[in-house]
Amino acid sequence: MKRIVICCDGTWNSPEKRHVTNVVRTARAVLPADPHGVPQIVFYDWGVGSDGRKVRGGMIGAGLDKNIQDAYRFLVHNYARGDEIYLFGFSRGAYTVRSLAGFVRNAGLLRKLKARLIPDAYRLYRRREPPDAEEAQAFRRAHARQIRITFVGVWDTVGALGIPSRILKAITRNRRYAFHDTSLSKVIRHACHAVAIDEKRIDFRPTLWRRAPGPRRTVEQQWFAGVHGDVGGGYRETGLSDIALDWIWSRAAARGLAFSEIYVRRHVRPDPLGKLHRSWTGMYRVKGRHHRPIGELPPELESIHPSVLERYEQLDDYRPKKLVDYLEANIDSRLARR
Numbered sequence: 001m002k003r004i005v006i007c008c009d010g011t012w013n014s015p016e017k018r019h020v021t022n023v024v025r026t027a028r029a030v031l032p033a034d035p036h037g038v039p040q041i042v043f044y045d046w047g048v049g050s051d052g053r054k055v056r057g058g059m060i061g062a063g064l065d066k067n068i069q070d071a072y073r074f075l076v077h078n079y080a081r082g083d084e085i086y087l088f089g090f091s092r093g094a095y096t097v098r099s100l101a102g103f104v105r106n107a108g109l110l111r112k113l114k115a116r117l118i119p120d121a122y123r124l125y126r127r128r129e130p131p132d133a134e135e136a137q138a139f140r141r142a143h144a145r146q147i148r149i150t151f152v153g154v155w156d157t158v159g160a161l162g163i164p165s166r167i168l169k170a171i172t173r174n175r176r177y178a179f180h181d182t183s184l185s186k187v188i189r190h191a192c193h194a195v196a197i198d199e200k201r202i203d204f205r206p207t208l209w210r211r212a213p214g215p216r217r218t219v220e221q222q223w224f225a226g227v228h229g230d231v232g233g234g235y236r237e238t239g240l241s242d243i244a245l246d247w248i249w250s251r252a253a254a255r256g257l258a259f260s261e262i263y264v265r266r267h268v269r270p271d272p273l274g275k276l277h278r279s280w281t282g283m284y285r286v287k288g289r290h291h292r293p294i295g296e297l298p299p300e301l302e303s304i305h306p307s308v309l310e311r312y313e314q315l316d317d318y319r320p321k322k323l324v325d326y327l328e329a330n331i332d333s334r335l336a337r338r
Contacts, residue, residue, distance in 0.1 A: 001082045002039040003150075003257060005030050006071050006100070009046045010091030010232070022155055022233035022245045023090045025267065029249070034258035043074040047092050067096045069122055072103055076110050076118065084150040086257055088248070090232035094154035094193075095207070101149055101185040106131045108144025117143055131186075151255045152191040153248035155232035156199070157207045184209050184219055192251045193221040194244035196231040197308065197320055200289040201279055204228055212300060220251065222305045223294055225272070225318070227279040239274020243307045246270050272307040273314060294326040 007027040027044040034040060045067055075085065089097035106129075107121035124139055131137075140146065184191055191213070195206050213219045224231050224247075226240040233241040246268055249259055295302070304326070311318050312327065 001084070002041060002080070003034075003084045003086060004075060004078055005040060005042045005086045005257070006074065006088065006097060007042060007044045008067060008071060008087075008089040008093035008096040008100075009044070010089075010093045019234055019236045021090050022241060022248075023088055023093055025233065025245060026088045026153075026249070029259045029263040029267075031258045031260050034256075038258075040258060041078060043071060045070055045093070045096070064092075064096065064099075065122070067093075068099050068103060069118055071096065071100050072109075072122075073115065073118055075104075076115050077112060079109060079147065081145075084256060085147070086150055086252060086255075087152045088154070088252075089157075090155040091158055091228065094157035094232075097152060097154060098157065098185075101152060101188055104147065104149065105185040105187045106136050108140035109147045110144045114143045147187065149185075149188045150190065151252050151257065152188050153252055154192070155194045155244055155248070156196045156204075156228050157193065158204045158228070184211060184213050184217070186214065186217075188213075189217055190251070190255055191217075191219045192248050193219075194231050194248060194305075195221065195223050195292075195302075196226050196228050197223050197292065197294065197323055198225065198230070198276060199227045199279060199292060201228075202288060202290045204279075205290055206292055208297065209301065210297060212298070219301065221297075221302045222247065223302065223308060223323075224305050225308050225311050226276050229279065230277055235275075235277055237275040237277075239269065239271030240276060242268050242274075243270040243272065243305065247305065270307070272310040276318075291320075291322050294322045295330060 005027070007023045009021055009023045024044070027042050030040050030042050032040060047063070047067070079085070087097040087100060089095070103122065103125045106125045110117055110121060121139070121144070124136060129136055191209065193209060195208065199206075209219055209221055224240065224244045229235050230240040231244045233245065235241065238245075249264075249268075253259060294304070304323075308323070309327075312323070
């Protein structure tokens, strides 16, 4: 048995940047083996545009397809019966790993000798036929195996994938690039989603899991103080993003994944009072703002992380409109537990 860790970053994010995202830090912190000698292998995939080339709509769409298939291909060539799979992503990378889970649910995981069929499996997935449709079931029986994904941890999945609307329009004209897998795939056992309270850009509306999990599956969706990058990382100041990082790592560790304690001690310093950045600037201000709604879902599907209340109580100038409304209505009943 081994653990396979898939880490997918967002558009314009890469491990070579000076200030890296929580996805890069996850890839760096996972140990090669746990204390019992169980191997842990990591696949990291950066987003389209990370090489500095100009990004156009067609590149984003094609790049998304490639990202999903590259991660799937890694699973095909490395998975063995009994292995555990962990998926991590931020922003567009969160979209990627959630789509990957949907891909696995629909087509199964191809056997190594059937790897040549990956394009066929992906076409089947993109047809939007239900996983229980006869064609999907027949494909899985003939070419693939049914697997389970142990854990999915994502930071601030956005429907626009973090892409400016002028580029996004070129993608969504082609319906096959639209995000259609917002529900929790049946192959996922445990899932966590860290969501930013203070992101106001219209192009960055969050894509939440909106359906309760089935039996023997868990989902946690918590709101954190900060904008998009304050939750998923990428700024020099990491006090806020370290909170969301530590939260998802703790949940993954509870499901068996081993992280380097040395890395954690040296590089992870959560600070509820840390710097909150501004992302609603420049052209984004011209388009207006979007206050992310909090509390629209049942309490088992969304809650507030305790660090938010700590910041709220200690900083008089931290009063996001939707958070104030939420806390006034739910302060005693819907705060998340650590």
